[in-house]
Amino acid sequence: MSPALLAGAELQAQQPKAAKAGKSPAAGNAQFEALNPKGSPPPVRLIPMAPRLDTIHGKTIYLVDTGFMSGGVLLQQMQIWFNKNYPDVTVVFRKKAGSYMEDDPPLWKEIKEKGNAAIMAIGH
Amino acid sequence: MATKSFADLAKSNASKRGMPHIRACFTPHPVWGKTAEQLMAYVEGDDPVSGKPLMKEIIDGLTVPLTAEDTKTGMMDVNVGPPVYGPDTLDSLQTHFLNNGMTDFLPVIIPTPEKVDAMLKGTSHHPDEVVGKMAAGAFAAWTYTVKQVAVNAVMAGCEPEYFPVVLAVASSGMAALGSSTTSFAYSMVINGPIRDKLNMNYTIGAMGPFAQPNATIGRAWTLIGKNLGNGGIPGDTYMGSQGNNTNYNNIVIAENEKDSPWTPFHVQKGFKPEENVVSLFAGEDIRQGHGARRAGVLENPMFDDQISDIFRTLTSQFDALVICDPLTVKRLVEQGYDTKEKLMDWLWKNTQRTAKDYRDSAFVYTFHYPRALRGEEPYATWYKCPEGTLIPYWPKPDNIVLVVAGGQTNPFFQVGNLTYRVSVSIDKWM
Numbered sequence: 001m002s003p004a005l006l007a008g009a010e011l012q013a014q015q016p017k018a019a020k021a022g023k024s025p026a027a028g029n030a031q032f033e034a035l036n037p038k039g040s041p042p043p044v045r046l047i048p049m050a051p052r053l054d055t056i057h058g059k060t061i062y063l064v065d066t067g068f069m070s071g072g073v074l075l076q077q078m079q080i081w082f083n084k085n086y087p088d089v090t091v092v093f094r095k096k097a098g099s100y101m102e103d104d105p106p107l108w109k110e111i112k113e114k115g116n117a118a119i120m121a122i123g124h
Numbered sequence: 125m126a127t128k129s130f131a132d133l134a135k136s137n138a139s140k141r142g143m144p145h146i147r148a149c150f151t152p153h154p155v156w157g158k159t160a161e162q163l164m165a166y167v168e169g170d171d172p173v174s175g176k177p178l179m180k181e182i183i184d185g186l187t188v189p190l191t192a193e194d195t196k197t198g199m200m201d202v203n204v205g206p207p208v209y210g211p212d213t214l215d216s217l218q219t220h221f222l223n224n225g226m227t228d229f230l231p232v233i234i235p236t237p238e239k240v241d242a243m244l245k246g247t248s249h250h251p252d253e254v255v256g257k258m259a260a261g262a263f264a265a266w267t268y269t270v271k272q273v274a275v276n277a278v279m280a281g282c283e284p285e286y287f288p289v290v291l292a293v294a295s296s297g298m299a300a301l302g303s304s305t306t307s308f309a310y311s312m313v314i315n316g317p318i319r320d321k322l323n324m325n326y327t328i329g330a331m332g333p334f335a336q337p338n339a340t341i342g343r344a345w346t347l348i349g350k351n352l353g354n355g356g357i358p359g360d361t362y363m364g365s366q367g368n369n370t371n372y373n374n375i376v377i378a379e380n381e382k383d384s385p386w387t388p389f390h391v392q393k394g395f396k397p398e399e400n401v402v403s404l405f406a407g408e409d410i411r412q413g414h415g416a417r418r419a420g421v422l423e424n425p426m427f428d429d430q431i432s433d434i435f436r437t438l439t440s441q442f443d444a445l446v447i448c449d450p451l452t453v454k455r456l457v458e459q460g461y462d463t464k465e466k467l468m469d470w471l472w473k474n475t476q477r478t479a480k481d482y483r484d485s486a487f488v489y490t491f492h493y494p495r496a497l498r499g500e501e502p503y504a505t506w507y508k509c510p511e512g513t514l515i516p517y518w519p520k521p522d523n524i525v526l527v528v529a530g531g532q533t534n535p536f537f538q539v540g541n542l543t544y545r546v547s548v549s550i551d552k553w554m
Contacts, residue, residue, distance in 0.1 A: 031211035035235045037226050037275045038204035039258070039266035039352035047142040048195040053187050061186075067494060069156040069486055070163070077164040081179060098494045101262065117186045122126045122134070124154050124305060 059116035060090040064107070066100045068123025075121050125182065127153035128172045132359045140263055145194045147185035149178060156486075208237075221279075225357060228346055228372055232279040243274040246287030247553055256295045258348070260355025260362070261303025268294065268352040276351055280344035286322060286337050289314065290344045291553035292402050294352065296546050300345040300374050301355035302406070307364030309409045311375035311445060311542050312342065313527050315390035316400035318550055324378035328531030331375060331447070331538070342373035368409065375410055375540065377529050383450035384528035385457055386464045393547045400550035405525075407442035407542035414536070427456050428470055431537060435475045435517055438541040441487035443523040444471075445540035449530030452537050464526045472521040480511035 053059060063079055065072035075093060082091045092115065097104045100123070111118050126134045128150045138146035150173045151166045158166075171178045205224075210217060217234050221227050233239065244251050251271035259265040270291065277290045293312065300310040319326060325335035333339055350356040356371075381388045381397075390401035413419060416430035431446055438444060448456070461467040482488055483506075496503035506515050518524070525544050530536070 029213055032214055032217060032234060032236050033208050033210040034212075034217045034221070035237060035240050035271075035275045036205050036207050036209065037221075037235060037272070037279060037347070037351040039268040039272055039354070041202040041204060041266045041354065042264050044140060044200040044202060044264070045142050046144075046197050046200060048197055049143060049145065049147075049190055052189055056183055056186060067490055069489065070158060071155060073158075073160055074151065074155050074163045074166065077160060077167045078179075080164070081167050085179075097498065099491045102494070119125055119182060121155075122130065124127060124129075124156050 053116055056086060056089055056117070058088050060092060060114060062111045062115045062118040063091060063093045064111075064118055064120045065093070065095045066120060066122055067096060067098075068100055068121070071121040071123055075119075078119070125149045125151065127151050127155060129153040130363070131173050133363060136360050137263065142200075145191070149174075149181040149185060151178065226347075226351055227279070228343065228350070230372070232347075233281055235275040235278040239278045240271065240274050243278050243282070243284050243287055244271065246284030247291060249291070249553065255291060256297045258294075258297050258299050258353030258355075260299040260301050260349055260353045263303070263354065263361060265297070266352060266354050268348075272352060273348065276347040277340075277344050280347050281336070281340040282344055283336070283340075286341050286344075288400075288550050288553040289318065289322075289337075289341050289402055290348075292548040292550045293341070293345050293404065294348050295553065296404055296548050298404050298406070298545060299349035299353040299355045301349040301353070301362060301371060303355065303361050303363055305363045305365050306408070307366050307368040307371075308406060309368050309370045309375065309540070309542065310345065311377060311405040311407075311410070311540055312345070313389050313403045313405070313445075314341075314376070314378045314401070314550075315381065315388045315395070315403070316550065317398060318400040319378040319381075326378040326380040326529050327383075328533060330380065330529040330531065331377060338376045338378065339373055342376035345374050346371055370410065375405075375542075377447060377527055380450055380528045380530065383532065384453055385462065386453065386526065386528060389525065389527050390547060392464065395547065395549075401547050402550055403547040404545045405445055405540065405542040406545055407445075407540060408439060410445075410447075410538055410540040410542070411437070412536065412538050425455060425535070426459065427452050427535075427537065428459060428461065428467060428474075431539065432471055432475045434539045435471065436477070438517065438539070439485060439487045440482065440517045441485070441491055442541045443518060443525065443543040445525045445527070445542040445544070446537060447527055447529050447540070448537045449532060449535055450528055451530070451532045451535035453528055455535055465521070467526060468521040468524045471524050472516055472518065475517050476514040477517065478511060479506060479509050479513045479515055482506055482515055483511075 063075040065075050079091045079093055082089050131150050134148045149171050152172050171181045214234055249270045253270045255268055255270055255273055257265040257267045273291055273294045277287055302308040322337040324337045354361055356362045379388055391397055395401050413430055413434050416433040419430055492503045496507040502519050
């Protein structure tokens, strides 16, 4: 686990425990200080989650393929599943523009305007 | 939704981005290589993390009302520990650094205030000056000062006179530990008089463990990526499936300008010969040229052809960094390549593959296909042309970089599947 932890989580990056006696006589018992080698992380801004739906019946759900290998095939199976089990749900499959590392604002805008929910599949 | 192998990463990354209670569901791993029927079984099966039916998890995720925690706003600080550890024994401090992910799992020099102060004498820059920011992937970037870089340089075993090189590398913001499932490799090429001033090795064993500056400057880059960029935490900020042994101290290349008839790399990039420059590369790996076709011919070896043959084992997601021994360069000059550019041009034109082979590459699908869909050239053409069409490995000759290093004990070469990223002035950090 990273020694960089969110506030309130279990803290590992504390002071070291005392050395075991006699572990390395050559090093002796001389005492030293050591500077923390870590950089400075930015604070995390909490983002409230979007309101949930009361039901998915009659709603439009986007399935977003981020471009990882076979992610699109998996989502297309999910689309088939929705069509069979929730025929009143409109399922829209979209491949996100660009590689998985790139943003796709036009697609997010479309989902906000036309969709009620979105499911993203992330590799591999 | 992600696969099971990314469960920890998904939750941790969502927390770092301000959504610690994100509703994530998981399929078995992997999905790549599975048939549609097998993936339908995933959809109809259980989430392997929760043990509940996957589609119920998904629908619950969309419809179960939010809790107060889910809608919380505000700021959270990230704790990286106290500014100073100790006082304690060196052994205890060493163990603490090791157990808290601050090392490369080799012993480090404990960064006492005295050693860090000595390191800071290697630069004229103020200890509190912000050097840059770094993220080892799609995470929030961490910032760091000259002093924080110095702590890591001490740990790596650098001498103060190496410090400007380390600062130049750190200022690039490029981490030498990527988060991808691909186990990336990283390389730096150092040019200019500083190579001799620091006694860098660019002759026999140039890329081996035979000189302190080569060894420790490269090691510092890895420690910087871990400690200043928060990289290299397996399952969290590092997902390389098999790892890469070069990550211990990266592929450090001081170019052998003295024994090369070619233009030094930094001059190719617009710097003056007397300037000190470090150039950074990232990619897959490095391999020796011994496996090339006709690598064992007794007369008139054709190194252009041999290098081209090794290129055929590379992925075109990354470029080519060719490291030639000066003896190899002598023969290449005999072949007519009296400039790097002539050889780059020949290699680009004569290393080809079919469009089908190109399109069957996983990296090409992931990174070039989306660009082809946008109409970006040459990828759009490479995706449209008939399967048997021969196309070059890379868009242009500049995707091939040539540098010279080695001690002339044999005319060999090595090829890195590495892409040039940036050149940084070392002089600026003196």
